Amino acid sequence: MKKLSGNKKTKTAVFISGAGSNLKNLIKFSKFKKSPITIDLVISNNKNAKGLKYASKNKIKKKNFSFRNTNIGEKKSLEILLKKKIRLICLAGFMKVLSKNFIKKFRGKIINIHPSLLPKFKGLNTHKRALKNKENFSGCTVHYVNSNLDSGKIILQKRIKIKKNDTAYSLQKRILKEEHKIYPKAISKILN
Numbered sequence: 001m002k003k004l005s006g007n008k009k010t011k012t013a014v015f016i017s018g019a020g021s022n023l024k025n026l027i028k029f030s031k032f033k034k035s036p037i038t039i040d041l042v043i044s045n046n047k048n049a050k051g052l053k054y055a056s057k058n059k060i061k062k063k064n065f066s067f068r069n070t071n072i073g074e075k076k077s078l079e080i081l082l083k084k085k086i087r088l089i090c091l092a093g094f095m096k097v098l099s100k101n102f103i104k105k106f107r108g109k110i111i112n113i114h115p116s117l118l119p120k121f122k123g124l125n126t127h128k129r130a131l132k133n134k135e136n137f138s139g140c141t142v143h144y145v146n147s148n149l150d151s152g153k154i155i156l157q158k159r160i161k162i163k164k165n166d167t168a169y170s171l172q173k174r175i176l177k178e179e180h181k182i183y184p185k186a187i188s189k190i191l192n
């Protein structure tokens, strides 16, 4: 994906549903001089999402839309995304599946972070499933979003070794740390 013009940074929205540690990390990244993005909007489908506080703290416009009706949530999101001239959408723990129609409108401009080595373990409870499957490795993946869940083209992946005494919790903690490293790298990769 090319930057729109010259040295201008890419206006980015982050979609969240929960803790927002990836959002926090992307905000930090966006403040580096060499970062290719600015974060101009945070959208949540959950008004209690803890991550919303990072938007407030950093004076980033935030919106909470119920996606119980996906159509309505997407329509409201689309309005503000266009108004704010957003060119990149980063899903970061966003627990709703976006419709084909919405994805088409932002074709090639929506990316997601997923806590497994895709194409393994699409969907939920990835760490539990990796352990149950007696995998030797797990990790995280940044990928483009297409209309099939967790199936778009892979941008970057980080693999870590699963330890003998790992639990879903310990694995999640270790992988989250790696997520925070690869999400900014993946963004730089597609925008530079």
Ligand code: GRF
Pocket: 016, 017, 018, 019, 020, 021, 022, 023, 051, 092, 093, 094, 113, 114, 115, 176, 179
């Ligand atoms: C991360 O593990 C991400 O990969 C997954 O949901 C979690 C969100 O964590 N999609 P946070 O809200 O960014 O802390």
